[in-house]
Amino acid sequence: MLRSFRSEMLKIATTRAWWVLALILFVWTGFNAAVIAALGGVLVDEANGMFGPEAVPPLVYSTATSIGYVFPLLFGALASTSEARHQTLTPTFLATPRRGLVLGGKIGAGVVWGAVFGVVGLVAAAGLGALVLQLVGVDPGFGSSDTWALIGRALLAMALWAVIGVGLGVLMPNQVAVIVTVLAFTQFLEPLLRLGTAFWEWTAAIGRFLPGAATDALVGSSIYALVSGGAANALEWWQGGLVLAGYAALFLAIGGLTTWRRDVT
Template sequence: MSMFFAAFRAEIAKLLTTRTWWILAIILFLYIGAVSGGIGALFGFFTTSEGSGMGDEAPPTEFLAPMLYGSVSTFGYVFPVLLGALAVTTEYRHQLLTPTFLATPKRGIVLGAKSLALFLFGLFYGLIGVIASVGLGAGALALFDLDTQLGDSDTWAMIGRGVLALALWAIIGVGLGALIPNQVAAIVVILAFTQFVEPTLRAVVMFADWAASLGRFLPGAASDALVGAPSLFNAGMAAGGPDPLEWWQGGLLLGTLALVLTVLGYFVSWKRDVT
């Protein structure tokens, strides 16, 4: 146990002593802030501008506010994944597994300690993302005198689940990094999947019910289900389509994905010879 705690402290120190973590955190804040504040302001403008004919098409505020706050998961999950994957692939890229395994020869302990450290950093990223999505989203709504829903405890429970989602995504990143130790390849795969493949699939599956029921199990969809906020993807979904997963189902799916990827990564690359 003391070996695990020592390895965990070292993993935290590794993250804090390079620049990656705060650069990604700043980009996360700016990105989520722009999305949440921007969309909030856009819909706020349509809703309040009379005679434009657009007012009827804007989503109602009890739908709009959680959608803005939930953007931390819908758009922000790529950042903890990247941090987690970088934390692993950096060890390969700079041949740091040698000193790491010399200091802690029990490799499973190192991977477990890294996952826990990334989980905590994921929580931190979740907080940063929430400050951006709620701060700027609610600010935009308030600007147009719309209800921010912040008096509702359900909203706050949803925000908490958004933080948890990002923490789980950080562990998924660790597993992906161990599965794809080549840093450039890992970054390309993550960006391609999260920014193109998954959004495309989620848009396409909306056209058929059988596909939509499968599409609920896409990781990004599971993440949105965990958060429980209406996302931009199911905003356009026809009524009567399959219900999204329950929040705990989404969380379980993400947690299982994190575990499976990390265990696979352990066998694919982590326990191999370090030459």
């Protein structure tokens, strides 16, 4: 298992995909965090407490996951599908005949690289976001243990999303198909589902189990939950983590029992 893990880490480190995605994540998350921080500062000043000063920093820092989770998801999926695309699965399975060990190595590498993406996103969100918060007169909240707990849970969420991506890539080895699926679901379908399910109590109870809603629950804050009104009906943070882990386990189990067992050439 350790040899397979090291092999997967080396494969990823020698490609451009990880740092290209990480760079885009940093820029996009930092931009959104700065915008939300600026708007949050204005609302605190002008709305006489519509948003309490203590509520703004979590919204800003959670952009690392609420907006950035698609990056570790894509990364994990690409890490799985790249071998099918470049036809390197055969030498991989020849070197490690037990396919479960290969999959375990990919999962372990996904956890590590997902956490790396989490660090990148949080540096952007908490770094640029905190700077803007200070400029608009809002305490960044780094003296609060709640802030650091949120940061820790955000790292966990990003690691879980990378593993979900690995599972999705195993289930759907076609790289183009998995990229289209990820982007369509995360950028269009799920936001519409979350907004649509917020109108009725019974649908809201179902909507909180969507992966993005579970992420918001795990992290503890999100601009999407605020906009859709889902914050009041959110799962507990540990429940959100279990839901994400469940999605990862489901994709990995189905993929491992189906496409991962197929003959390769």
